[in-house]
Amino acid sequence: MTTGWRGNSTGANTNSGVTYDKGVVFTASGDGVGAVFDVAKPTQLEKATVEMMVNVSSEFKASGANLQIYAQVKNTWAGEWDCWSGNGELTAGTDSKVTCTISETDNRFNQTANDVQVGIQAKGTPTGTVTIKSAKITLAPATSSSSSTATSSASTSSYAANVAHLKDLATFPIGVSVSNTDAPAYNILTNTAEQTVVEKHFNQMTAGNIMKVSYLHPNNTGNASDFTFTNADAFVDYAKSKDIKIHGHALIWHSSYQVPNFMKNWAGTSDEFLTMLDTHVNTIVTHYKAKGNVTSWDVVNEALTDGSPSTFRSTDSTFYMKSGNSAVYIERAFKAARLADANVDLYYNDYNIDQNNAKTTKLVEMVTDFQARSIPITGVGFQMHVFMDYPSIENIKAAMKKIADKGLKVKITELDVAINNPYSSGWSVSTATQYTSTSALAQKKRYCDIVAGYKEVVPEAQRGGITVWGTTDANTWLTSATSQYNGQALAWPLLFDNNYNDKPALRGFADGLTGTACTNL
Known part of the structure; x- marks a missing residue:
């Protein structure tokens, strides 16, 4: 994990870059600060699962800040913003797995015109550092359907309750x-x-x-x-x-x-x-x-x-x-x-x-x-x-x-x-x-x-x-x-x-x- 990553430029703060030290490291200096990498077009990322192994510093944990995996279609900047990993899921100095399923009703992530930017950012009032140890994207099967198997609520569930309202x-x-x-x-x-x-x-x-x-x-x-x-x-x-x-x-x-x-x-x-x-x-x-x-x-x-x-x-x-x-x-x-x-x-x-x-x-x-x-x-x-x-x-x-x-x-x-x-x-x-x-x-x-x-x-x-x-x-x-x-x-x-x-x-x-x-x- 020493190439392809860069600081993001979202939120009220802009991250100028990342460093590499046994993983991708960014200083969580404000809301929206994080790191991203690109997935080249054409993409079929709808229903894909993004899984990252992260390690937060004690300062980050103490700040009460959260982490958010997200994806954006470059140029249009339409995004996936529904994923969230609360501070309670993170332990300072310990590797924690955080996940996100890319799922938008307009299937915006299945397209051929643009690269997709995938990343993770700090949310709240963060301090300290976040280390990304690994990142994995698992594409959805060609013919996916709702599964009735419940998975960990700390990650994304594939369960469908079939409750309309x-x-x-x-x-x-x-x-x-x-x-x-x-x-x-x-x-x-x-x-x-x-x-x-x-x-x-x-x-x-x-x-x-x-x-x-x-x-x-x-x-x-x-x-x-x-x-x-x-x-x-x-x-x-x-x-x-x-x-x-x-x-x-x-x-x-x-x-x-x-x-x-x-x-x-x-x-x-x-x-x-x-x-x-x-x-x-x-x-x-x-x-x-x-x-x-x-x-x-x-x-x-x-x-x-x-x-x-x-x-x-x-x-x-x-x-x-x-x-x-x-x-x-x-x-x-x-x-x-x-x-x-x-x-x-x-x-x-x-x-x-x-x-x-x-x-x-x-x-x-x-x-x-x-x-x-x-x-x-x-x-x-x-x-x-x-x-x-x-x-x-x-x-x-x-x-x-x-x-x-x-x-x-x-x-x-x-x-x-x-x-x-x-x-x-x-x-x-x-x-x-x-x-x-x-x-x-x-x-x-x-x-x-x-x-x-x-x-x-x-x-x-x-x-x-x-x-x-x-x-x-x-x-x-x-x-x-x-x-x-x-x-x-x-x-x-x-x-x-x-x-x-x-x-x-x-x-x-x-x-x-x-x-x-x-x-x-």
Whole structure:
């Protein structure tokens, strides 16, 4: 690999060249910087697989940057931009295989007029170096057809789920969590691959971050009446232009990094704090009522502890402490939201309540009390961050049924199914289950069981919908949020692989919606 490569000239930065030192090396000095080589005309690269062995420096890994294999038809510069290898797939100082399938609906890469430029570039805010140890292009067979064999989600999948539009298989919302300015590489407003998958399969979206407390109400000027709606408005407006509804997430959440400093440092009385929260909730809900496509809200998120017995969060919740060491802020938030919008659905949202445990018991106690006192709660959001082996489908269904039996709506708000459960006895990174045909098909059945179980125990009129927490395995939150994974991409939890291709999980979700038997075949 000492000839044929050169620095690319794409993106906001231009790479002047590459060096050769046991491989092709480029300094990742900015977004879009990389290295390319030419494939001479005529080309038949449609459906070809590009495979590169790369090795990133510790600086590159620490920067959080990603890698993108791409191809461009020279002179016309029509390209393949749908491939992605997230930072979580890369280990500093270790060879990592990244892949891309060249697949465009216009067959632009099967042509005779131009050479094709194939390369890889850094994306995000990179630093450090990237070494390309090898590059291989495998041409598609002369008569290729969709294969039913699942391959690693860390590469390109050849699996076809045969699902035209997931959203068309349900009478309730089918949603997905997406990013905006909080994750530029996956920004739904600019990433055409994200847009294609979302617009095809989903009729509801949730913002991963930008409609949370600190984004909408940061109080950067010191005035508690100041709100910042620009990014969230752009997201909501995009959704409206595509006839996609929005589930708002979340008006109140205790997590320290999402609580504005002015709330943490509140020096007024508890009554004044609660009045400020009334204004906070009312202002946001009123603003988005005017948009017309925000149909539901997570009013309060994760206010219960995981202990046995479960209680209301106290010392780790600014809202509890500043409300006079009281959970009264929860009902105040629901009341303020209802005053702002008489028709929007109002949810309490939490994790681990699908385990049918002490936290579920406390949840049922809380909503029973709210109903007795006419606190305007519409339903409960089950986050449903689950594993292949836990919790059991029996406990998941029993927990949802307890809420449905209260006459409330049930919404699965943040569904993902991780292949590896790091909390299992004896689990370790070194013995982790890999994403193979076997594990992919087991995940397919797990998705099917959950969706089918939801339909089984929740009456039709009480189905608030099911939202998947992310589009592709490349941008799942679990890689960085699960410390036991040690920075490794070991979850593979979503419906699409790193390159936006179908996984068997998508077929399993569809089977659950349509009443097809749940199998690992």
